Amino acid sequence: MDTNLLLNHLVTAVLVIDGELRPAYANAAAEQLLGVSSHKLKEQPLTDNLHMLVIDAKVLKSAITGQQGLTVNTTQLVTLDGQHHTVDLTLVPIEHDAEQPPHSVLELRQVDQQRRIHQQLTLDAQQQAAQFLVRNLAHEIKNPLGGLRGAAQLLSRELSDEHLREFTTLIIEQADRLRSLVDRLLGPQKPSLHKVLNIHMVIQKVLNLVSVTLPPNIRLRQDYDPSIPDLPMDEDQLQQAILNIVQNAIQALEQQKVGDIMIRTRTAHQVTIGTQRHKLALILSIIDNGPGIAPELVDTLFYPMVTGRKDGNGLGLSIAHNIARLHGGRIDCNSAPGHTEFSLTLPINLDQDNL
Incomplete structure (x- = not known):
């Protein structure tokens, strides 16, 4: 069996690093966690591809050169794109010849995924x-x-x-x-007839719509992955879901001096949605730099009639969540002052014959 293929099917991020913390190998889960390609990871030390890792780099270097194991539970990791993760870190030394520099296997297992x-x-x-x-x-x-x-x-x-x-x-x-x-x-109560379409085309229709009435203090930006394949979808439903989230972001930024909304698409490997595992998935993120969501609303954000605005009806996110569910996907939200991110995750089935 191909070892590389096997490692790329793991949920755990696996890297092989040397005493200078430079990766010699990274599996697909590591690329997904860090948001950096395997090729780029190998070009510089691991710490240069992270915004923050609570473990001191000197401790990791000492453990690798001394061929010692290391385990740290529930440590914080922040990627270059500002994503916060809670991970269990395990460092295991690799046996090597005296002529070769020491290497260790670094495992980063996301514990926030179970949550x-x-x-x-x-x-x-x-x-x-x-x-x-x-x-x-x-x-x-x-x-x-x-x-x-x-x-x-x-x-x-x-x-x-x-x-x-x-x-x-x-x-x-x-x-x-x-x-x-x-x-x-x-809202929609059952799956409708799906057509295979490009997700960026759907997003662009939404952006064209909101741009007509966009306040001058708010800027829309796009960061698309052009390699994402076409997906089976109900175009009208997905437009509605994306529109609801974008409009929420615009409303959150209305009183802000300078507002910024980023629409980003990426692929992710080995994604669990509900109880089902998918080899590949689309992650559509809508990120704003607004004040954030009130903590008391976070756990009930997608319920009908729940809203933080005086003039809101609390239906937009509930409908968006239901549409994501009808497409076999999910919506997640991470919010803090200055950074609110809604992520729509949809499975990608590359076997188009089975659609």
Whole structure:
């Protein structure tokens, strides 16, 4: 069996490094974790490809040159693109000849991934329970609402006084508004017919739409991976999901002197979504430099009717989460003052014949 192929199927980031912390090998999980290609990782010491690693570089160098093992649990790692990770670090010396420089295997296992999987499963269960409640509530609301609207229409036809007709018109308008609210609460309920499309084309349609009314203090930037293959998707649904998140970012930046929104696409290897493992996935990140999300809202962010704005209805993120679920994907959020990132993860199936 090809050892390199085997290592690239591991979830754990594996690197082989020398006494100067220069990698001689990095598997696919290491590339994904650090956000740097294997080729570039080999060009310079590991510390130059990280923004922060809590473990002192001198400690790692000493352990490698002394051929000693090292284990550190739940240490913090920050990549060059600002991603924060909690990892378990293990350093294992490799047997070598006296003429060769010492090398060690460095394993970095993300422990925040297990937390994320648990959160997603919990969120999906709660979201489905909320949707079940909303569907039953919608049924109870729509029936009398339809009768109310019909009665108002009949009454309007019998009234000759224009002033009185204004009241029946008001009833009809409010009934329609409530019905529209219920429909938006429900959102899409089942997978629709998917077509194989380019994700960047979908993103660009959203950006063209929001650019028309974009405040002058906000800048939109794109950082796309052109190698991402076309995906099966419902174009309208994905546009809606991306639009909801982008609009949230714009609203968060309205009072800021200079706002910045980055739309970034990348691929990731060996990604777990729910309980299913995927060899390859698309990660679409929408990042803003706004004030961040209030801590008390983080755990309920994707629930219906949860919002941090006075004029918000709390439906945008709930609908986006549901659309991601219908596409076999997920949405994650990491937020701190100055950096809020929503990541839409969708599986990539390279076997197009099975789509």
